Amino acid sequence: VSDVGIVGLGLIGGSLARDLAAAGRRVVATDRSGAAVAQARGKGIVATELDPDEPPPLVVLAVPVRATPDWIRRLAGSTRPDLVVTDTGSTKRSILDAARGAGLDGFVGSHPVAGSHESGWDASRTGLFRGADVWICPGRDSAPGSIDAVERLWRDVGGRPRRIDAGEHDRLLARCSHLPQLVATALGTALSRLGLPPEALGPGGRDTTRLAASDAAMWTDILLDNADEVRPAIEALADALEELDSAITDGDEQRLRALLAGAREWKAGPS
């Protein structure tokens, strides 16, 4: 069984390193933070520092979306011709474009639907990918062997690979992930400005704002990278909010109840 390289030992990369090491794989890794690498080495999770010029056969880029293209270019210049590279980012079109631009034929996009509002090595843990869907976006020129290698990696840590077109992926994620993040951030912003301390929230308000605690730099990247898909999703939300506001302003009981019941039926199924 060959070595696996991991770039970035945050929540995703760190958790992947833990699971792979536990499964007996030799992990070589690097991180902006020498402290994360030192801790991972100290625990025997990472064997040694990854050398980008002489990478192992399979490398996972678990860095923010914006930092990924640089790493793709860096690895495209390595000495290994059969190198397979994947990533873990929440957007896929721009990253596949970068791989094509760099001529990195062995690139296959991945997006494990796992994680939380927490971030960093300290938040990483074993079992993060168990049962999680992992979106797999092959590039136009990806060799079947590269795709297999990447899917096998995710299966080895309990994930469920699902192939999807990059454009479809980015549209889906704008809706199911990026919009909820924005909603939680907008709600947190509004409540903060209204002077409400987060301790004043009940269980419902705490859940609705949970994602507001997510990493700001990571989400800035994702939202700007996927702006063309995120904006129509925001518009759909703003429309729904305005309809609720109008119904409340007009005292339109029937309309308000229909909106509440429609969302309820979507979420909970017919009552």
Next chain:
Amino acid sequence: VSDVGIVGLGLIGGSLARDLAAAGRRVVATDRSGAAVAQARGKGIVATELDPDEPPPLVVLAVPVRATPDWIRRLAGSTRPDLVVTDTGSTKRSILDAARGAGLDGFVGSHPVAGSHESGWDASRTGLFRGADVWICPGRDSAPGSIDAVERLWRDVGGRPRRIDAGEHDRLLARCSHLPQLVATALGTALSRLGLPPEALGPGGRDTTRLAASDAAMWTDILLDNADEVRPAIEALADALEELDSAITDGDEQRLRALLAGAREWKAGPS
């Protein structure tokens, strides 16, 4: 120890009945649904049907906000001059007004901050109020004895009574509870219209939309009753959302990161 009356055996009334019965209190109750009363009697939780003309010394109205004033008027006409009545609604001004209008001096408003997106007798359970804040809004003419009786009731089921002015309560709740409900409903509405099935959500999206499953009729009442406080809260949210949208549209990385970081700092504390 005297009997307690409960009107409405839904999530709140049913859970209260369970806890009081378990604590050895004799509970008399009524509900629109004969089935809920029959089930509660069958389990020995409710002793007998409540007779509004001859109520026990303390009655809890656990019916929707809109149905509460009718019950207040009904009980004001009972034969018991020292009757103490409280409610469990999410708004307090209109209910205190109704009690004053009906001349029910023994009325003290309550709002236990407990519950969930679930509703009905089947969702009721023991221990729902354990550790929960319970807002107590005395009326202008409430006798100290009435307030004590109501606070003692909540303490008996593990709640923590906290006195608050009704106007302050309604403003606070518009922000910490009614706005999160609207946000979850708006998000559910938007995602439903965009054709996204709820199963497509990850853990974050599931939490952000959890409240969308709440009871539509109950929330229609609450939102219309508290419209004057809810509307400025919606406006604050719409402003925050528009700022996020503008930053994304303009590719204004600095502004977008500042908004995300501000909400993060509010939610999670300084990072």
